[in-house]
Amino acid sequence: MALLEIRNLQKAFGGVQALGGIDFHIDDGEIVSVIGPNGAGKTSFFNVISGMFSPDEGSIIFDGDNVEHHQPNEITRRGIARTFQNVRLFPNLTVLENVMVGQHCRTKQGMWGTILQTKKQRAEETMIEEKAKDVLSFFGSRLAGYRYDQPAFALSYANRRRLEIARAMATEPKLLLLDEPTAGMNPKETIELTGLIGKLRSERGFTVVVIEHDMKVVENVSDRVVVLDHGVQIAQGSYDEVSTNEDVIEAYLGRPAESE
Amino acid sequence: MKRDLKHIRALGLIAGLSMSFVAGIGMVEKFNIRVLIEPAVTMGYLVLFVMPFVAGSLAARGVPNPLVEPVRDPRANGISGLITGLIAGVFTAIFVLIIDTFDVTEFFPNMRASTVEEMTFGFGLAVGLVVLVLATTVIGGLGGTIFGLPQRVRRGLTTAGGWVLGFALFEVIVSDIFSFADFLLDLIYAPQGGLEIWSAVIIGALAWWLTARYEGRAKEFALTVRDADPKSRIRRSVIWAGILAAILLPMLLGGIVNELLINVSLFILMGLGLNIVIGLAGLLDLGYVAFFAVGAYGTAVLTSTMGSAIGPGWSWWIALPVVMVFAALAGLFVGTPVLRMRGDYLAIVTLGFGEIVRILLLSDWLTPIFGGAQGIRRIPGIPVPFLGTISGTRPELFIYFMMIFVGIAAYISYRAQNSRVGRSWAAMREDEDVAEAIGVSTVNAKLLAFITGAVIASFAGALFSAKVGTVFTNSFDVLVSIIILVVVIVGGMGSIPGVFVGAFVLIGVLGGPKSPGLLQEFAEYKLLIYGALLVFMMLKRPEGLWPSARRSRELHQEEALQDAWLDKAGEFDDDESGEVTS
Numbered sequence: 102m103a104l105l106e107i108r109n110l111q112k113a114f115g116g117v118q119a120l121g122g123i124d125f126h127i128d129d130g131e132i133v134s135v136i137g138p139n140g141a142g143k144t145s146f147f148n149v150i151s152g153m154f155s156p157d158e159g160s161i162i163f164d165g166d167n168v169e170h171h172q173p174n175e176i177t178r179r180g181i182a183r184t185f186q187n188v189r190l191f192p193n194l195t196v197l198e199n200v201m202v203g204q205h206c207r208t209k210q211g212m213w214g215t216i217l218q219t220k221k222q223r224a225e226e227t228m229i230e231e232k233a234k235d236v237l238s239f240f241g242s243r244l245a246g247y248r249y250d251q252p253a254f255a256l257s258y259a260n261r262r263r264l265e266i267a268r269a270m271a272t273e274p275k276l277l278l279l280d281e282p283t284a285g286m287n288p289k290e291t292i293e294l295t296g297l298i299g300k301l302r303s304e305r306g307f308t309v310v311v312i313e314h315d316m317k318v319v320e321n322v323s324d325r326v327v328v329l330d331h332g333v334q335i336a337q338g339s340y341d342e343v344s345t346n347e348d349v350i351e352a353y354l355g356r357p358a359e360s361e
Numbered sequence: 362m363k364r365d366l367k368h369i370r371a372l373g374l375i376a377g378l379s380m381s382f383v384a385g386i387g388m389v390e391k392f393n394i395r396v397l398i399e400p401a402v403t404m405g406y407l408v409l410f411v412m413p414f415v416a417g418s419l420a421a422r423g424v425p426n427p428l429v430e431p432v433r434d435p436r437a438n439g440i441s442g443l444i445t446g447l448i449a450g451v452f453t454a455i456f457v458l459i460i461d462t463f464d465v466t467e468f469f470p471n472m473r474a475s476t477v478e479e480m481t482f483g484f485g486l487a488v489g490l491v492v493l494v495l496a497t498t499v500i501g502g503l504g505g506t507i508f509g510l511p512q513r514v515r516r517g518l519t520t521a522g523g524w525v526l527g528f529a530l531f532e533v534i535v536s537d538i539f540s541f542a543d544f545l546l547d548l549i550y551a552p553q554g555g556l557e558i559w560s561a562v563i564i565g566a567l568a569w570w571l572t573a574r575y576e577g578r579a580k581e582f583a584l585t586v587r588d589a590d591p592k593s594r595i596r597r598s599v600i601w602a603g604i605l606a607a608i609l610l611p612m613l614l615g616g617i618v619n620e621l622l623i624n625v626s627l628f629i630l631m632g633l634g635l636n637i638v639i640g641l642a643g644l645l646d647l648g649y650v651a652f653f654a655v656g657a658y659g660t661a662v663l664t665s666t667m668g669s670a671i672g673p674g675w676s677w678w679i680a681l682p683v684v685m686v687f688a689a690l691a692g693l694f695v696g697t698p699v700l701r702m703r704g705d706y707l708a709i710v711t712l713g714f715g716e717i718v719r720i721l722l723l724s725d726w727l728t729p730i731f732g733g734a735q736g737i738r739r740i741p742g743i744p745v746p747f748l749g750t751i752s753g754t755r756p757e758l759f760i761y762f763m764m765i766f767v768g769i770a771a772y773i774s775y776r777a778q779n780s781r782v783g784r785s786w787a788a789m790r791e792d793e794d795v796a797e798a799i800g801v802s803t804v805n806a807k808l809l810a811f812i813t814g815a816v817i818a819s820f821a822g823a824l825f826s827a828k829v830g831t832v833f834t835n836s837f838d839v840l841v842s843i844i845i846l847v848v849v850i851v852g853g854m855g856s857i858p859g860v861f862v863g864a865f866v867l868i869g870v871l872g873g874p875k876s877p878g879l880l881q882e883f884a885e886y887k888l889l890i891y892g893a894l895l896v897f898m899m900l901k902r903p904e905g906l907w908p909s910a911r912r913s914r915e916l917h918q919e920e921a922l923q924d925a926w927l928d929k930a931g932e933f934d935d936d937e938s939g940e941v942t943s
Contacts, residue, residue, distance in 0.1 A: 208781055
């Protein structure tokens with residue numbers, strides 16, 4: 102059974118039909134890329150799935166439950182985590198704190214435990230910190246050691262992107278939505294991150310949907326590619342199938358392919 | 362050089378304007394009643410002549426330029442100061458001349474003949490104005506010269522001056538503490554108030570000598586304590602010494618200072634509560650006084666022996682938990698409708714809520730319960746076994762209750778700050794949408810912040826009614842909310858020690874909304890000084906007097922980035938290796 106099953110998803114902003122009836126599914130353990138030209142509705146697609154906007158029409162079934170009208174935090178609790186296209190960290194929190202916030206929905210100590218410093222509370226705090234460090238270790242030494250206590254705004258651009266992924270990972274999701282994870286990275290960093298996206302599945306067992314503009318990355322990481330344009334799906338299939346699809350080429354380049 | 366002259370002229374004019382302002386609003390005249398150092402230095406003249414002094418010193422520094430170290434040369438600096446002082450003096454003299462010539466008392470009641478007399482030192486207009494200009498010039502020159510002196514002398518002079526001023530300004534405290542040594546006090550202080558001139562000299566010299574000798578060692582010790590492991594012996598003994606001092610101090614202090622400390626503690630308590638709501642959770646609540654009112658009126662109704670409609674006349678201890686529940690409900694009640702509001706909207710709605718509570722308490726409809734404008738009277742204090750009932754009439758005992766509850770509130774804030782709850786607040790303060798997308802229930806986090814803040818304010822309310830014995834609605838007007846907010850801002854948003862510092866400075870020194878502070882003369886000009894202080898803080902130190910690490914990072918991102926870059930310089934080959942080990 103599909104981990105995420107979306108049927109006829111529609112969302113309009115005023116007169117603009119951002120999503121015009123998308124059907125989409127992803128199986129457990131898949132890595133799917135969502136591509137499309139600017140304004141195709143990719144980010145809106147993520148925003149609706151992650152609950153930041155509720156859809157006008159259609160259903161989102163995650164892990165067997167309808168989730169289309171849940172609050173974002175509830176959706177995250179159920180196991181969908183995301184990153185943002187324009188990196189949105191908590192800039193004045195430290196690297197470690199940023200990731201520790203991700204553990205919020207997996208932990209439950211409240212005010213009483215905090216005030217009374219119960220054993221459970223202390224154990225949970227230790228656990229949160231360990232978990233956060235474990236997640237950060239996924240990126241090697243880049244976000245480890247002295248970086249733990251650095252404020253997030255002091256990080257380089259690439260590290261901010263990494264930290265955002267780490268924060269999403271810390272919510273222990275089943276499905277990870279990455280919105281342009283390599284945007285603004287240099288070629289070397291892009292290659293490194295491409296490898297990491299593969300590892301997200303092989304080592305950590307996440308199912309991943311990734312929005313990406315860099316076709317090399319798309320080619321390397323995805324089992325399947327879904328192409329959106331003007332809020333509708335115009336093609337899907339393996340990278341090779343999609344990259345030779347005439348509709349796709351037209352959507353991207355605005356003219357039919359002449360060679361190949 | 363031309364730039365410097367312009368700078369000097371500007372500073373001189375600013376100083377002159379400030380002096381004229383201080384004189385024009387009647388501050389000099391009013392403050393002159395208070396003698397600081399017998400016979401010459403009075404508080405009014407101190408406030409007046411601080412302006413050319415500071416301006417002279419700033420003029421000596423030259424145009425601020427981070428790349429150039431200011432020239433320190435007593436003579437050149439002194440001349441800059443003299444010119445600044447001269448400009449300020451002439452400006453002020455002209456001002457005095459104007460108010461002497463034209464009668465403007467109809468619009469500015471303080472610009473009257475007695476002001477002119479005070480400004481001319483009673484020498485008559487012509488001589489007086491010359492003296493004024495001369496004095497201002499000399500003081501400006503002094504400010505400049507002191508700037509030019511070698512560091513050692515400069516520091517000695519400033520500490521000496523600081524101590525003398527402290528002894529003179531805080532005469533009340535000093536006499537209160539040393540009331541057991543009356544003969545000593547009689548020696549130091551003149552009979553009609555103020556330091557004797559020779560005792561001022563001795564205090565100054567002593568301060569100079571002591572700091573020159575022991576400052577290094579004291580700093581070293583402070584650093585050791587700061588860097589020590591929280592569990593180490595030295596750290597622990599310092600903490601225990603602090604606690605012991607807190608326990609012993611009220612016994613040594615007299616009624617006046619204890620009374621003052623109780624007022625300060627009330628605001629510390631409320632400041633800590635509001636700090637959770639604003640500083641940690643980032644919810645701008647301008648109606649915070651409402652929760653204070655809930656606490657105070659709740660306690661009043663439940664404990665008063667006046668026999669109101671529903672008053673059961675409980676003991677304070679039984680009433681307290683009930684009042685806490687009331688406050689929590691009030692927090693929930695305010696929190697729920699504003700869940701989806703942010704920033705300015707939230708501020709306006711909470712402001713309204715604060716007023717609604719006050720007006721409700723005042724309304725005819727609820728008069729049978731809350732007494733309307735009459736308020737509630739005959740609230741007994743806090744019953745304690747063996748000690749009887751403790752209320753505001755026994756401040757030296759009541760202060761302990763304040764300490765206990767301040768301790769509880771500080772502990773709650775401290776624990777919450779570095780916990781799952783505190784992180785969810787911080788995340789929400791940084792970016793509410795993202796916090797929610799990352800799994801933080803902002804609904805719960807907001808309500809929890811409101812409720813925690815409300816409960817802490819209700820402590821303050823319960824203690825307040827037990828202390829004063831009567832509650833009226835005018836103790837809960839919007840000004841109180843604003844002042845608590847100012848305490849938090851001046852101290853440093855999100856910082857627990859900041860709240861203490863803010864409350865001591867504002868409530869302790871300047872005075873609270875209803876209570877005088879140490880500088881009782883300021884009472885009338887309190888709001889003016891609050892305003893000036895806020896403006897100054899926003900310009901020079903927006904993170905507050907004792908900022909939290911997070912907040913000062915936020916306001917000094919650029920500097921922090923520089924530091925981070927320097928930190929990083931060591932391992933610049935970070936990206937060279939290109940490999941990830943995982």
